[in-house]
Amino acid sequence: MAKVYTIEQRILKRNSEAAEENRRLFDTHGVFTISLASSPGSGKTSLLEKSLILLREEVSVGVIEGDVQTDRDARRIESLGVPVVQVVTNGTCHLDAQMVQGALGHLEIGKVELLFIENVGNLVCPASYDLGEHLRIVLASTTEGEDKPLKYPAMFRRSQALVLNKIDLLPYLTYDLKEAESLALKVNPALEIFETSCSTGAGIPEFCRWVIARMNETTAA
Amino acid sequence: MHESSIVESLINLVRESVPDASQVRRVEVRVGLLTGVSPDAMRFYFEIMRDEMLSPKAELAVALEPLRVHCESCGADQSLAETAWLCPACGAGALAFLNGDELHLSSVEVEDGEGLHD
Numbered sequence: 518m519a520k521v522y523t524i525e526q527r528i529l530k531r532n533s534e535a536a537e538e539n540r541r542l543f544d545t546h547g548v549f550t551i552s553l554a555s556s557p558g559s560g561k562t563s564l565l566e567k568s569l570i571l572l573r574e575e576v577s578v579g580v581i582e583g584d585v586q587t588d589r590d591a592r593r594i595e596s597l598g599v600p601v602v603q604v605v606t607n608g609t610c611h612l613d614a615q616m617v618q619g620a621l622g623h624l625e626i627g628k629v630e631l632l633f634i635e636n637v638g639n640l641v642c643p644a645s646y647d648l649g650e651h652l653r654i655v656l657a658s659t660t661e662g663e664d665k666p667l668k669y670p671a672m673f674r675r676s677q678a679l680v681l682n683k684i685d686l687l688p689y690l691t692y693d694l695k696e697a698e699s700l701a702l703k704v705n706p707a708l709e710i711f712e713t714s715c716s717t718g719a720g721i722p723e724f725c726r727w728v729i730a731r732m733n734e735t736t737a738a
Numbered sequence: 739m740h741e742s743s744i745v746e747s748l749i750n751l752v753r754e755s756v757p758d759a760s761q762v763r764r765v766e767v768r769v770g771l772l773t774g775v776s777p778d779a780m781r782f783y784f785e786i787m788r789d790e791m792l793s794p795k796a797e798l799a800v801a802l803e804p805l806r807v808h809c810e811s812c813g814a815d816q817s818l819a820e821t822a823w824l825c826p827a828c829g830a831g832a833l834a835f836l837n838g839d840e841l842h843l844s845s846v847e848v849e850d851g852e853g854l855h856d
Binding site: 518519520521522523524525526527528529530531532609610611613641642644645646667669670671672674702703704706 | 743747748773821823831841842844846847848
């Protein structure tokens with residue numbers, strides 16, 4: 518004879534609970550938190566390097582870096598003089614809310630107003646894990662296919678902004694920027710889109726202004 | 739490959755949800771189409787992890803939840819078996835998704851170790 522237990526619970530319940538705890542901690546300390554996700558090599562760390570220089574003129578910034586191996590990204594951020602914690606996942610393909618919780622213990626959270634969490638380079642897995650962030654930003658670059666949004670819809674659908682990076686390379690590529698944008702909007706009509714180059718700095722000021730505006734909106738609410 | 743982490747969370751939740759020493763026979767989950775989670779990959783990891791973490795006899799049943807959409811252009815309410823970004827009725831890109839993010843443990847079937855009569 519068998520017995521059936523009806524459960525009806527979220528499989529990632531633990532993660533959701535930890536994410537809620539993170540969100541409460543951020544709100545208590547007035548920290549506006551943004552996560553960044555993309556394929557490896559789209560320019561997440563470069564976008565941070567360029568943006569932090571502008572953003573720190575207006576607010577105090579901090580960064581959590583997620584990578585499968587090495588602290589190379591954290592060292593790049595540290596060299597700017599920005600407080601940073603590296604999470605090395607040792608093989609896990611995404612950050613989860615508990616890992617972020619662990620990293621928060623190493624940051625002086627009371628001194629940070631704007632926190633970036635750079636996820637592991639991966640457009641699939643990070644989409645399933647709420648970290649407790651206020652905003653999700655997805656990056657894609659002109660050296661990838663225009664159809665990334667259709668291939669990885671979960672990530673694009675759950676993000677509020679898309680940064681299309683490496684636009685300085687457009688003259689050398691067949692990449693169709695308009696096509697990429699229209700496919701992204703098909704998956705998520707509410708996406709805010711920025712065209713940037715971390716080599717020339719194009720689009721970075723606009724992106725930073727938007728970040729500050731979202732931040733003021735949320736902290737005022 | 740995050741299915742491995744998801745299945746690990748699933749098995750832990752199953753173990754928390756039934757009495758200790760239960761022999762789990764069947765685990766039923768519901769997966770929404772917008773999660774990007776692959777049922778095949780879930781089954782693959784489940785079969786690797788069940789022996790040590792649950793029971794070699796445990797089976798995983800994954801039900802893909804139909805995607806309910808409302809078209810804000812033509813007003814049609816539809817239930818889809820595959821993800822679509824354009825309304826199947828009128829072709830407009832104005833679909834509101836009413837679900838799709840499910841990743842739920844529905845039920846767990848265990849052998850009744852007490853050996854009760856029926």
